[in-house]
Amino acid sequence: DTEVTQTPKHLVMGMTNKKSLKCEQHMGHRAMYWYKQKAKKPPELMFVYSYEKLSINESVPSRFSPECPNSSLLNLHLHALQPEDSALYLCASSQVDLFANTGELFFGEGSRLTVL
Amino acid sequence: DAKTTQPPSMDCAEGRAANLPCNHSTISGNEYVYWYRQIHSQGPQYIIHGLKNNETNEMASLIITEDRKSSTLILPHATLRDTAVYYCIVRNKIIFGKGTRLHILP
DSSP, X not given: OOOEEEXXXXXXXXXXXXXXXXXXXXXXXXXEEEEEEOTTSOXXXXXXXETTEEEEEOSOOTTEEEEEEETTEEEEXXXXXXXXXXXXXXXXXXXXXXXXXXXXXXXXXXXXEEEO | OOOOBOOSEEEEETTSOEEEEEEOTTOOTTOOEEEEEEOTTSOOEEEEEESSSOXXXXXXXXXXXXXXXXXXXXXXXXXXXXXXXXXXXXXXSOOOOOOEEEEEEO
């Protein structure tokens, strides 16, 4: 199984809603990542988890709250978002973390979020 | 962090080799070069990576200059399905640059 599964594929939410994006992998990878991608722009790193601990937060606003309940799961909790947060949210995993210089990223297909 | 520079777009005729350049002049000695591509509305897909030596797999070849300051991704026989944005990334920090939008022309 070389898949990273993201749910939901599409999400529409109001600015006062609380929702979550989910990501799952069963490749035994111990590093997991959240990226945000706006149209015609490259993916922008948000968070990195290594061995279930948050290792990188790229100065992401607190209305985005990541969680890594176990080595296979990664969540992104969303609260009080703004319309400009509408984007494709990509999850990725890798065999080792950023600093070991090995291990390609496996990406999911993304969750397309629209904030009204 | 080593930064990469790629041309914003390139065209290639179907069936010809597509050669995508990447400049990474500030690369450190232990940093790998990774290539990914992103087909419209899909997640990025890993293509190939290398440190010093040239590498080849079923998708592509990677040529790294001896001083490691630049590299070239080669798609030997481009097809329409290779139309995508191609990203060159230097490892240690998974930061995507703007990439090259490759158009394969029929």
